[in-house]
Amino acid sequence: MTGSAEPSWRGGYVPAELNRFVGRRELLASARAKLGDPRLRLLSLTGGGGTGKTRLAVHLAHAVRRSYADGVWWVDLASVTDTGMVGRAVLDALPVDDISSPDSGEVLTAALAGREALLILDNCEHLAAGVAPLVVRLLTRCPRLRILATSRFPLRCPGEHLLDVPPMSTPSDPDHAVAREYEAVRLFEERAAAVREGFTVGADNAADAGRLVRLLDGVPLAIELAAPLVRSMALPEIVSALSAFRLGLLTDGPHHPGHHRTLWHTFEWSHQLCSPEERLLWARLAVFAGGFTMEAAVAVAGDAGLPGDRIPALLRTLVTKSVVTADTDAAPTRYSMLATVREYGLERLRRAEPPLPDLRPDPSGDEVAARRRFSRYYGEQATRHGADWYGPDEGRYLWEAAQDLPNYRAILDRCADATTVGEAEAGARIASALTAVRLWFFAGTLGEGLRALLRTDEALRRTGGPSAARLTVLAKAGWMALCLGEDTTAAELLTACRSLAEPTASEPGGEAALANLGFLTAAAAMLTGTAPVEPPTFAAVGADLAAAGDGGTVPMADLLGAIQAAFAADRHEAIAVTEAHLADARARGARWTTSWAQWARALAELRHGEAETAAEMFRAVLRAHWDIGDRWGSLWCLEALGWTSAALGRHEAAAPLLGAASAMQRRMGVRIGRLKPWAAAHTACVERVRAALGAGYEAAERRGADMPIEHAIDMALGHRAANRADAPAPARSPAPVLSEKQRAVAELIADGRTDKQIASALFLSPRTVHSHVGAILRRLGFGSRTEIAKWVLEQRR
Template sequence: MTERTADGWRDGYVPAELNGFIGRRELLSSAKARLSDPRVRLLSLTGTGGTGKTRLAMRLANDARRAHPDGVWWVDLASHTDPASVGRVILDALPVDDVSAREPGDVLVAALSRRAALLVLDNCEHLIGTLAPLVVRLLRGCPDLRIVATSRVPLRCDGEHLVDVPPLSVPADPDRAVVTEYEAVRLFETRASAARADFAITPRSAADVARLVRMLDGIPLAIELAAPLVRVMSVAEIVSMLSVFRLRTLSEGVHAPARHRTLWDSFEWSYQLCSPAERLLWVRLAVFAGGFTMDAAVAVAAGGELEAGQVPMVLGELAAKSIIVADTDSIPTRYAMLATVREYGLTRLGSRTGDLPETESRPAPPSDDEIEAHRRLSAHFLDRAEWCSRHWYGSDEARYLSEARQDLPNHRAVLDRCAAATTREDAEVGARLASALTALRLWFFGGTLGEGMRALTRAEEALARNAAAAPLRLTVLAQAGWIALCLGDEVTTETLLRRCHALAAEVSGGEEAEFALAVHGYFTASTSLILHGESAALPLWAAVRDELAAMNDTRVLPMAEMFHAIAAAFTAPAPEAFAVTERHLADARAHGAPCATAWAEWARALAELRHGDAGSAVALFRSALRSQWDIGERWGAVWSMESLAWCAMARGHHEEAALLLGAARNMQETVGVAIHRLRPWAEAHSACAEQARLALGEAYDVTESYGAEMELGAAVDLALGQPSTPRSDAPARRRSVNRLLSDKQRAVAELIAEGKTDKQIASVLFLSPRTVQSHVSAILRKLGFTSRAEIAAWVVEQQSGAVPRS
């Protein structure tokens, strides 16, 4: 899984350019000038499909990195068809560790309101209805944010500035022009040379090349599709074949929007040049909403006229023809289609001879091929998710989670289709997939807890609507309740618990019923422990663990053992607490599951803190936090951060405890969970805070606030006993900090430079020492410093007019 650095915002993400950027110098220069204008905060690159909007945005984004200290962030919207999820898709692309059920727009505004970042939204046209209001909201709530959008049509937002991206320039007279002066010709030559090393435009072939790019209207994507054909035919032959196929497609009356006419013809031409096996694979692979592996391609596309053994070779041919894009740096290799290529493939897949023409009032029914392809897609991802959910407890745990995270666009597509199911079979597929992904813990590591709860509740609604059996409904409803519990949402938890109790009365007989009742017991025991802090939770957990062990069901058993250990650590006497937590830790380590081991260390540490040695507890809590942070498990990191504050207090480190309590509070707010509402944690938190406040007096609030203002990465380093070094971009920020400090804060900074203590500063400025401490904390935060010495050095530099330190 991806490790995020402490200053992950500065890193940004823009996809790497796979080949050179051809032409567009004037257009690029104009777009860069527009983007550098402080009045332009939303720049939309518009044009027909295939004109190179994405490529231009990519170059623009890379060139803009220095001007955006909080990073340039790329959001690919092409494969996302659910308008309601657009905010979540943007969040997925950012280093925002929110797992809550909060409205994504609220989270985005909170995360970006203080960030000088550039957001690139690629392929917006199909989501404008929900995207445009969100963009306006972001621009209004985030004064230093800028947005670049690519779309076939404008977003029509207030403050939108447009840059039209036309096709590349082409020769007006192929027989007389110096063809290499034209962008379209240079692009064709570059791509053709990549396909065939000895290719070059000669005086003999120049006119044919000019004719070809004119026939393709200078559309870059169409040219990219045509160039690889030089491996098997001359340019003159390519021109001849395009002429034939273009006339045929026009005469056959293929229905395509006018703005797609040339690009559509190019796809049709490429499609006709494919072998029957290549055509079949192309249209079947179009059902993937995101990237896919070779195994997934075989599972979804093989069958009938296309045998499984043919798929790898045929897929390679489609990649050679630029129909498929292969990411060979990924292990295993992942494949994808451009949005417009997928759109063409889906249209081909859904068409069948003899159907009535599609109209707005009566859309054409799906073809048998389309229904079968989607069925195979659902079956593949369900099978894979269920297999991983039964085998995650081991050394491949992180790999399975990473794989599920990469396939999240495909999972979402299946879940969305099944949520709207009109048959029991489809509703059950969606419910089983949502349940398996929950058992795999994807929502904790890859998606969000809020998204998982929504997927489960939508699945249960589809089951109820299609009169599905009670056991599966109970399973998904109990899992949704457990997630609500983990979010600290007491009201939703109690509501879902009552519904589960009612459903459980309808469940009886069979393996599925036994599992559903065990999951219901899991939810009930979780509520007893986490929501109410009851001592009865311990025997409940032991019973649930024994039931799952007797069923030999590995989907939920490891988690039940984990919570049994946590319940023992919180509520059991010392001998039992040590025995249960030590047994679970040994089992997790024996299985080599890194995420599970981190939680087992957490439970063992808690037992040590309550009954044994605080120093040993610190080592275990830190080991858990380090693992959780490295693998991106922010929900668990919140718990570990809070627990290290308890350890600091137990060891008499009052200031450290206050700092960590503040950092834990900030992490909860950032991630979107509320563990302070959970009874055992709430009681431990209150005890720790009261002791720290008693020891520090008025300084507690200032210290706790300073911890809350720390960057999350720096706070984690502090908790791990590894104080962070100052941010590497701090010198650049110092050049513009004069406007950041208030007059009072500047006065405090100047007195710090004179070597005065807080009490002395308070006396000079007629302030309380506590107010001075607040000013010092604010100065440190605003300047990106970690010590008073840095403040003093900065004041000297400002007064001398020296260039800030680098």
């Protein structure tokens, strides 16, 4: 292993191995040798569906992760349906502070350019048109990066090396006494023993085990699906049932090549071993693009033909039969399907007739109805959370939306291709509601939010949707553009909104649409300086939004009003307005909104009160934003603390803070310096600090720009920066200061919780928990979670 990685990159992220890896010794050795070849940058594991490409990649990743200083990073592309979202999916998997850039490839190349890392792209075959160009771009501009891909087909990129992952070896003569020596038989034995204690393959059943794996062509996923049957059937019965079913297969089904056809046959067999209700549930659950809860399953799969009260028991049975997987670490439990299992379910959902004439008709052909329930459930979920955003459940709403982002993306993709007004309007409601719950600031990006809103508007325009719906989504898109610093785009969208205002007035929903136009107009005037903004403007805008039922946008109007007062009003009004906004947010128990209200209050204190008080307040906000993963807010705090340090005459501290904030903007693809109030404050601060430091300013600013973001945050909070790996270990304080959220994470580590369990308990993303753990290790000077747990126990005593 070379060098020392930043805490957030160290180790990377690879899914845990949930069971023992069986066989594949020569294949694994070959893959490791290829990854060890410095001339080989791109390795693709190819093979039919179910041959074990993903499982091999997981095991390989754990085996080689110590060889990469900046970690091994896993990217699951199975739930991505839009080739334009490949870069976004990769960013989601990395500890990159990207909030908004519309060019995710540019952010990725900047983040990975100097890193020694292995990127694993799993399930690439359906996105080759998006994956291949990104892979070429990254490998060209990131010389120390390597990429491992799994795909049914080659990516056809320059420099690609292929390693075929065939089915496991099976005995050519099942009656031979050494059948157990074959990989496929050992896998079956291992998985069967996991569900039936004491199960082994011996002289009495080796022939049947050999016949079984031969019938399944040694396809690992097919064997995994068959193994649980040993709980309810004798091995000869399983072989007999599978033999009869396979011989009776018709040839008019999907013509998948090679091993994937074998897998399809296995799914057909597993399907027939389910009850009619279980089959129906399997097919309907396939509309989920990502994970889902029990509540979602009931809402999407339930109807008169499959009552909702039957679904919990049926879902548990599908988990038992390995059709559905359950993540019990999450709270509530989240369920999911493997991509190939979901693919089969979707095919069943589209077919009204069974594959065999002697079977009863399959009632699972109503794909349209299932997708309609799917869209309706998530639409109602997003709309309700957006309307109720300003309150104590903000964190939970945001967590739930982030967990369901793959499902929301799938719905928005379908709505973007809408052929009816109803479908387009459904997409508009969801895109608007997700903007209200701030999802694009956290789980997605502002660039993704802008794109989703504009695609929704195009669908509305194409299908003849109402002006009110178009005005609402375009106004929210204009707000996204303003936050990006794209003032030209924002101006164009504002003009488009104004052209829709007159026809909107008389339409249902017109009041809310016009209120959103009022918000965009005031926000654009303030942030771009195109027109004066009177003190009562944002209060009036907030009142209009509240009256129209757009509660999620009200706190944003209040915040802008508070910031406007802090920048432009006199001392009395600035303090009064910001204090009133802070008091209201606290009264509602809205933690995220409160943290931003504190930022505005600190700004008022900086410009009209005590800079020392402002510094203390900005640091408190920075702790809160960093802890909940709000990188957008963390950036604003870094910049503001630079202003504050300059106001206090601490110029040597101000310059690196300004440099760190500028670097963070570049990495995130945002340009808050193009927002007029920030630009004026930034310019004045730079001039002041440059005058004080003279020729030393450039070096001090560059030091902050080159600093890892975690170190910059430590510096801004007044903590020591993390030492290099080769520096002497620092003396450990008997009671180091952790933030409230870090303390909560440490307590849960001591209780033996995993990152997923911690994330569920604290309404954080696993990636944010990972960052917290790194920060805790750094501040306590520890090297493992075990040391954190011991420290917490000592503190408790």
